[in-house]
Amino acid sequence: MYPSYNISPKAPDSTGMSTAVQLAAKFRLGWNIGNTFEAPGGETGWGSPVITEDYIKFVKQQGFNAIRLPCAWNLTHLADAKTAKIDPNWLNRVKEVVGYCVRNDIYVLLNIHWDGGWLEQNCTPLKKDSVNAKQRALWEQIATAMRDFDEHLMFASANEPNTSNAEQMNVLLSYHQTFINAVRSTGGKNSYRSLVIQGSSEWISLSAFPTDPASKRLMYEEHNYTPFQFTLMDGDQSWGKMFYYWGAARHSAIEPDRNPNWGEEAEQLKWFKRMKEEFVDKGIPVLMGEYGAYRRGGSSNIPKDLATHNDAVDYWLTYVTKEALAHGVKPFFWDTGGALDRKNNTVKDQRTIDALTAGGK
Known part of the structure; x- marks a missing residue:
């Protein structure tokens, strides 16, 4: 359907390329440059300044x-x-920004993000062949362009793919397999680069993992916005209301209808335990590729107990970061410019940075 873009394969080069476990041990706290390179129309399409x-x-x-x-x-x-x-x-341009990271001894995870959902919303037998063809074409080009970067660069296959049954999961696994095959085929350091596959609403069993010709070079990624009503929800719905408070010791007596009724510490621990036992303990590093909780208090959705709300946001960030690291899961905070000012390189939300830092200690 598309021409091959693997037009200059190189001999495999393992120089300085660690295993996935060795590599994951080298990074601790991760950061997302969100709403930027995935924005329709380009880097500044959603209001982000040019990344320097x-x-x-x-x-x-x-x-x-x-x-x-x-x-x-x-x-x-x-x-x-x-x-x-x-x-x-x-x-x-993407290669230039990857270079900024690598030059400064920062590990960088590059993916094909949502991108209109051409992959994520089409984990179906009907679309399987056409999506796999595009997945291969795009990754042959991306991998070839980025091939000479060392182990600081990792690739990820997708972002929050949507599956709801075994048939769709099998299609998603074929997309991950195509990704691995395309990257590896380009050779050079890509023959040994750490690659990341992402689960969907269902997690991928280790027994169903794609086949990788390179040994011990795969990582697994999931995202953590539990509970959604506290972390991301921006308006009440018929099925549930926003939570302004979180944590057993941080419920509000002033506004009890905004206290959570699910998704607190025990739910987080259950998820981290599963990630550790299913993947980390078996030699597959886990990336919490996105996570975060954010302060309310704009023109609407203002908590009546604002001090408790802000304490709860801090607590969620510290707790989730700390438990991630304690279970061998590497956290990447989702930021779109709310915590760090990208234009002036100043801290906009010191409490968020302090809370994340406390979790990393």
Whole structure:
């Protein structure tokens, strides 16, 4: 369906390329540059300023030595949709930002993000062949362009894919397999690069993992916004109301209808225990590729017990970060410019940074 873009494969090069377990041990706190390279229309499409090397250095100064770079390729960055050829200017710009990270000893996770859902919303037998063809074409190009970066660069296959049954999960697994095959086929350091596959609403059993010709180079990724009503929900719904408070000791007596009725410490511990036992203990590093809780208090949705709310947000961030690391899970906080000012390289929400840092100690 598309031409092969693996037009210059190199001999495998394992120089300086650690196993996934060795690599994951080198990073602790991770940071997302969200709503930027995955924005339709490009880097500034959703209001983010152009990312500079100074900003990357600033992120590191705050204590984060790993960065996740959510990235779109399909919707607005194809020079030719018929051949799935990526605009070389876009490839070069993404490569430039990856270079900012690698030069500054920051580990960087580059993916094909939501991108209109061309993969994530099409884990179906009907779409299997066409999506696999595009997955291969895009990853052959991305992997070839980024091939000479050392182990600081990791690739991830997808973002929050949507499956609801075994048939759809099998299709998703084929997309992950195509990703691995495409990256490995380009050779060089890509023959040994750590690659990340992501679960969906259902987690992927280790027994169903894709086959990798490289030994011990796979990681697993899931996201953690539990409970959604506290972390991300921005308006009451018929099925439930927003939570403003979280944690057994941080419920509000002033506003009890905004206290959570699920998803507190025990739920978090259950999830981390599962990640540790199913993956970490068996030699598969786990990335919590996105997580976060955010302060309310704009023109609407203002907690009546604001002090307790802010304490609860701090507590969630510290607790989840701490438990992630205690269970061998590597956390990447989701930020879209709310905590760190990307234009002026200043801290906008010191409490959030302090809470994340406390969790990392």
